[in-house]
Amino acid sequence: MYSNKVLDNGTPARTSTKTVALQIDGVQITVPEGTSVMRAATDAGVKVPKLCATDSLEAFGSCRLCLVEIEGRRGYPASCTTPCEPGMKVKTQSKKLATLRRSTMELYISDHPLDCLTCPANGNCELQDMAGVVGLRDVRYGYDGENHLQAEKDTSNPYFTFDPTKCIVCSRCVRACEEIQGTFALTVEGRGFGSKIAPGPTDFLSSECVSCGACVQACPTATLMEKTIADAGQPDHSVVTTCAYCGVGCSFRAEMKGNEVVRMVPNKDGKANHGHSCVKGRFAWGYATHPDRVKKPMIRRQITDPWREVSWEEAIGYAASEIKRIQAKYGRGSVGGITSSRCTNEETYLVQKLVRAAFGNNNVDTCARVCHSPTGYGLRQTLGESAGTQDFDSVDETDCVILIGANPTDGHPVFASRMKQRLRQGAGLIVIDPRRIDIVRMPHVEANFHLQLKPGANVAVLNAIAHVIATENLAKLDYITARCDLAEFAKWDAFIRLPKNSPEALEAETGVPAVQIRGAARLFASVPNGSIYYGLGVTEHSQGSTTVMAIANLAMLTGNLGRKGVGVNPLRGQNNVQGSCDMGSFPHEFPGYRHVSDPTVRELFSTSWGVPLDGEPGLRIPNMFDAAIDGSFKALYVQGEDIAQSDPDTKHVLRALEAMECIIVQDIFFNETAKYAHVILPGSSFLEKDGTFTNAERRISRVRKVMPPLAGLADWEATMAFAKALGYPMHYTHPEQIMAEIASLTPTFAGVSYDKIERLGSIQWPCNDKAPNGTPVMHEGQFVRGKGRFMVTEYIATEERTSRRFPLILTTGRILSQYNVGAQTRRTQNATWHDADVLEIHPHDAEQRGIKDGEFVALQSRKGDTALRAVVTERMQPGVVYTTFHHPESGANVVTTENSDWATNCPEYKVTAVQVTPNGKPSKWQQEFASFEGVQDSLLPKKDA
Amino acid sequence: MDGSKLVKMANQIAAFFAAEQDRKVAVENVAGHLKRFWDPRMRREFLALFDTGGDHGMSELVVAALKTHRATLEPTSQ
Numbered sequence A: 001m002y003s004n005k006v007l008d009n010g011t012p013a014r015t016s017t018k019t020v021a022l023q024i025d026g027v028q029i030t031v032p033e034g035t036s037v038m039r040a041a042t043d044a045g046v047k048v049p050k051l052c053a054t055d056s057l058e059a060f061g062s063c064r065l066c067l068v069e070i071e072g073r074r075g076y077p078a079s080c081t082t083p084c085e086p087g088m089k090v091k092t093q094s095k096k097l098a099t100l101r102r103s104t105m106e107l108y109i110s111d112h113p114l115d116c117l118t119c120p121a122n123g124n125c126e127l128q129d130m131a132g133v134v135g136l137r138d139v140r141y142g143y144d145g146e147n148h149l150q151a152e153k154d155t156s157n158p159y160f161t162f163d164p165t166k167c168i169v170c171s172r173c174v175r176a177c178e179e180i181q182g183t184f185a186l187t188v189e190g191r192g193f194g195s196k197i198a199p200g201p202t203d204f205l206s207s208e209c210v211s212c213g214a215c216v217q218a219c220p221t222a223t224l225m226e227k228t229i230a231d232a233g234q235p236d237h238s239v240v241t242t243c244a245y246c247g248v249g250c251s252f253r254a255e256m257k258g259n260e261v262v263r264m265v266p267n268k269d270g271k272a273n274h275g276h277s278c279v280k281g282r283f284a285w286g287y288a289t290h291p292d293r294v295k296k297p298m299i300r301r302q303i304t305d306p307w308r309e310v311s312w313e314e315a316i317g318y319a320a321s322e323i324k325r326i327q328a329k330y331g332r333g334s335v336g337g338i339t340s341s342r343c344t345n346e347e348t349y350l351v352q353k354l355v356r357a358a359f360g361n362n363n364v365d366t367c368a369r370v371c372h373s374p375t376g377y378g379l380r381q382t383l384g385e386s387a388g389t390q391d392f393d394s395v396d397e398t399d400c401v402i403l404i405g406a407n408p409t410d411g412h413p414v415f416a417s418r419m420k421q422r423l424r425q426g427a428g429l430i431v432i433d434p435r436r437i438d439i440v441r442m443p444h445v446e447a448n449f450h451l452q453l454k455p456g457a458n459v460a461v462l463n464a465i466a467h468v469i470a471t472e473n474l475a476k477l478d479y480i481t482a483r484c485d486l487a488e489f490a491k492w493d494a495f496i497r498l499p500k501n502s503p504e505a506l507e508a509e510t511g512v513p514a515v516q517i518r519g520a521a522r523l524f525a526s527v528p529n530g531s532i533y534y535g536l537g538v539t540e541h542s543q544g545s546t547t548v549m550a551i552a553n554l555a556m557l558t559g560n561l562g563r564k565g566v567g568v569n570p571l572r573g574q575n576n577v578q579g580s581c582d583m584g585s586f587p588h589e590f591p592g593y594r595h596v597s598d599p600t601v602r603e604l605f606s607t608s609w610g611v612p613l614d615g616e617p618g619l620r621i622p623n624m625f626d627a628a629i630d631g632s633f634k635a636l637y638v639q640g641e642d643i644a645q646s647d648p649d650t651k652h653v654l655r656a657l658e659a660m661e662c663i664i665v666q667d668i669f670f671n672e673t674a675k676y677a678h679v680i681l682p683g684s685s686f687l688e689k690d691g692t693f694t695n696a697e698r699r700i701s702r703v704r705k706v707m708p709p710l711a712g713l714a715d716w717e718a719t720m721a722f723a724k725a726l727g728y729p730m731h732y733t734h735p736e737q738i739m740a741e742i743a744s745l746t747p748t749f750a751g752v753s754y755d756k757i758e759r760l761g762s763i764q765w766p767c768n769d770k771a772p773n774g775t776p777v778m779h780e781g782q783f784v785r786g787k788g789r790f791m792v793t794e795y796i797a798t799e800e801r802t803s804r805r806f807p808l809i810l811t812t813g814r815i816l817s818q819y820n821v822g823a824q825t826r827r828t829q830n831a832t833w834h835d836a837d838v839l840e841i842h843p844h845d846a847e848q849r850g851i852k853d854g855e856f857v858a859l860q861s862r863k864g865d866t867a868l869r870a871v872v873t874e875r876m877q878p879g880v881v882y883t884t885f886h887h888p889e890s891g892a893n894v895v896t897t898e899n900s901d902w903a904t905n906c907p908e909y910k911v912t913a914v915q916v917t918p919n920g921k922p923s924k925w926q927q928e929f930a931s932f933e934g935v936q937d938s939l940l941p942k943k944d945a
Numbered sequence B: 001m002d003g004s005k006l007v008k009m010a011n012q013i014a015a016f017f018a019a020e021q022d023r024k025v026a027v028e029n030v031a032g033h034l035k036r037f038w039d040p041r042m043r044r045e046f047l048a049l050f051d052t053g054g055d056h057g058m059s060e061l062v063v064a065a066l067k068t069h070r071a072t073l074e075p076t077s078q
Ligand code: SF4
Pocket: A166, A167, A168, A169, A170, A171, A172, A173, A174, A197, A218, A219, A220, A221, A223, A224
């Protein structure tokens, strides 16, 4: 039988360089100082019985099952809480110990339902195992004494149940919630026999619980149990793969019963997550087999025609003939493609290769355009490489975090838990965000400074911080002298010292009291290791690239690059944003961020691909829309990206889609863009294909196929078929060969191979001769570009201004349980927590307008209007409102503008001047949306009854 | 393409590079950015707009970039 038990050393590893030598059951062993006797025993190959200990948690010492004898000591100490000492002689087995352990087990079992055979945990229960280990055959007290067997089961959480009758009050769940997740949702109530575990005064669903699953993972019994296991039974095998949601890139074991996933368990050996997970990756995978999945290719001539289900051959043949027709009529540059940050590196690479080699132009872009393109540009200019500088583990050594424009407890929950661990140990925290996001104050975490700026003022705040550091002589001049371009620094230094950059001068623009900025600057400059983490609140502005450069300036100014504990850390949105950028998805760059105009690089690719390549940059996504409306761009191949919902200024996007003659959508669902499409190619989910994802720390991890593609082809196979039909056959039989090609053409990937990933678990690029096992921390010793380059970052306010008509600023973001456009998470029970987008508004603004909490309100901007429910909350500052974009019908992007970052055209989602009025009714757009949806639904083939 | 949008985008680019004290470098940077990031049809249409006379709201730095680096900005393909 498959066992899902992984080796559990009982207590966490210690890293001390000092060691201690001791003897356990006659075996001599040396361990790092601070190691518990229990862990040393496991290292020596001796298993000590245990219940309350597990190696993901600090030992607690409550079950008394792990008792040992230590020579020269009285009594029977618990091995989990006893640290090793030099020369100790430990015995883990003796008659006396056996008797003591058996009695302990007897007490547990006498208060436990004896339904092992029908229990969902049967075969994978530590209590059952321990009863066997200690040789318990019978319970002398009988089963009639006082017990907890009548306690009621809590089934409120959509994904797991809590059955207190099975609880042994080992408190592993409570500690997991505190130590690993940092939510503090659970408590042990009462004392002694009366003690029990409780999620606060209510049930799990209405408690503080964020459904991360850490407690379920830690529970040694069936008390906390996944509903899927109760329904489907224990798995029969498992496959290690990578979460397909956010840029943390958690490693999971997909536990399977045949071809069916029954549970996703966070992988203890995963270097991005170390065994932790969030509600999305852990539980919200059911969308993969949702009945809405598109399973057959479809075509139609016009968007008013009904869809016709056809074979792959016919669909691809039609798509290719349309591309050829359109190119013959409108020119080579009239077609393009969009790669997906949700697909694998190999798939993304193939789509850009298809565009460059088979379409014969560089009109390829990726959804990273609308999120992190400024990161690529800004970090390249200043440091020389378009990627974050650290690994996630680096946060363990930081002394102060600046968190700007990111909300990791919602967007990057597993990394947020790591960060909170460090904050609870005492690291400083400076939050720069217009909203009072959760991490500003949560159990045992409180920001030293919350610079609650006005949306759009990032550059002003960062300049003001740098001004304070420069003028108060807090800069690390030795570091700058050794590592940075001094001529550029001198220019920058003269600029930043100008009085106009002082916190006082900028107060009106930033909305942040100068004294707070001065305090934050002094704190950040004073710590040995300062790190900066940021998200889309930085990039999605007209000054996105400038802000990224200002962040790099600040890191160089304070000497915080090139070692652990420091660095510039973009928190990437989707699972493979980093990868899709690395793979050459931008219209001006080949894989590895090399400009298409570079003749040497072009020659390299041209020789390998066997076709001449264009040396001019192609269109970026917003430019494609403009060109479509203008009539010069007529066809688009979109893989795994819903531009109709996720891109700003929806009406403009839809006009562009309507103007095109052929839109080919490859997706797992019939998304919003599909309503404007002519060809649908069914996509494959991450469970249905092999490949790799690259997370926010440049970590390349394997995605492994656990079930066959629902529609017969994985995405990379469909792209190959399309290329062939266009007259450009590709010859791969496995994604491994695609990676080999990438490695042969991309210096930073030169040492990457599936074999090596298999051996190392995962690899952080650059991986080449200089760094054969990858690079956890970049820019050690010197910057990739040689000398670090300070860039002058003038603050230029966005053109989007409030007015009498539009007096409020709307900013957008996302929440924990939903992901991006929601296509996946909306099709899971995560909707329990969030079934509609809402508008957050400050009580003052609400009162002024006569808006009540929960009321339907109208939201208007210069671009469009929509209606949604208001939530009145003090998280907002007066003058700023906030919404998410997880549900298409709420039309958040109908309101957002086409303003964009000056360097990359990344849209300015974060600043829109709006008005909010009470008594909202569905807007004209929403009504049209609903009726168009009805029409498009009626054009779909009827589903089998 | 929408000429006023191209002008707006070019002005934004110029506004960033205007911080450069060395005028020659600033002009070069603006032209370089257009060359590296704008697809040929955007540059072609932008130049055509410029050729119709007047500045169409283009900032002074943009005008200088177009004048000084015209040859570089002419598309080489498509
Ligand atoms: S719920 Fe599980 S982990 Fe928590 S105390 Fe009970 S048995 Fe232990």
